[in-house]
Amino acid sequence: MMQLYEDLWVSIPQELTEGAVTPPLMMHGFLLKHARGNILISRMENPIDHQAIEEAGGIFRHYLTHWHEAGPALPLLQQRFNAALYCHNKALGAVTHFAEPDDTFSQAEVHCGSFHVVPTPGHTPGSTSYLYASPNGKTYLFVGDTLTLYDGRWVTMLGEDSNEADLHQSLDFYRALRPDVLLLSTTSGDVPWQEVDLPRWLAILDEAENSPLDLRRGEVDA
Template identity: 60%
Template sequence: MKPLYDDLWISTPEFPVEDAVNDLMMHGFMLRHPRGNLLIGRVENPLDHEVLADAGGVIRHYLTHWHESAPGAAIIQQRFNSALYCHNRSLGPISRFVEPDDTFSQQETHFGDFHLLPTPGHTPGSCSFLYHSPLGLTYLFVGDTITRSHERWISVLVPDSNPAELKKSLEFFRTLRPDVVLMSTTRGHLSWKKVTLQSWLAAIDEAEQQPLDLRQQPLF
């Protein structure tokens, strides 16, 4: 793991697709919250787990959707006695790898400043997390509800996607004012992007206009 900001770290990239030109990567994030370290997304690399230990462990682990579930989530849960959270519509597929400690079905706020936002569509249980850092930036963790493919902003349709729900979630994103957007899976691009209001609204426009339909293909 390495720091992006003083209170936000990114995991070692994971390359889930074995091919000759593999530029599909996955990342997770550690938020150094005043109440304890929060983990967002998929963090499988054992060396990253050692960094988590050196940083004081993890008190809670949040998944944005079931594609982030993997054996490492169970290892983290057991090693750090951290509570794992997901949307209740993700519970079934996530439970194949690890048993969440709690679920949510509507907007919630944890610790008074970490906002859980259901944003279904990419998958039924997709969600996002919003945090106003005391250091001055607003972080938005979007999972794969909106992401980057090289220089394009896209939305992604997979077999369990719901295009109507995804459209509503993208419209909801228009009401948010992030400074940094953090994504779970990208192609040919790092998994975070600093945005202005103008560039964020333009990103949503682009993602709406050019969805990547993979409902009959492998992811990305």
């Protein structure tokens, strides 16, 4: 893992092999140091990262942003760190192919007193973002695959179970948020974070809304 901020780390990038897009997509996971214990967000399959988690004190919760992040490492992380697994209830069926979640959610909630769970459907029915105001002064927004930076462009991501109307509503909801740092679960490069101010954030949303990456066809719409 690589440290981004005093309380936030990112995993070693791993290529997503399920798609057929060029350039290829890279997966990223994030370790957040919270007052109640370390939290893992998104997918983290590399054993080297798992060892880094152990050296950082383990994790007590693991949150998925959507079902595409379910993989063979889920039960390993649960067992190794006695970590509770969380996902949206609409992701439950797919996630249970790998591991049994400890709890699910279906609406906006606040966990651990300061970790905001915010369903943002569209990329998948159970897509969820997480918002956290760090004591170090920056507000982190984990957007999963709802939007990403692909080949130098900000795009939304469409898959087989995407709903474009829901996706546009989620982007509209994003416009009311004021993040300082975006954390992306999938990108076409090795840099899955971006610091933003309000004008930059709104410009990103405008660009992404008009630039869908259609994974069903393996191409970006013009």
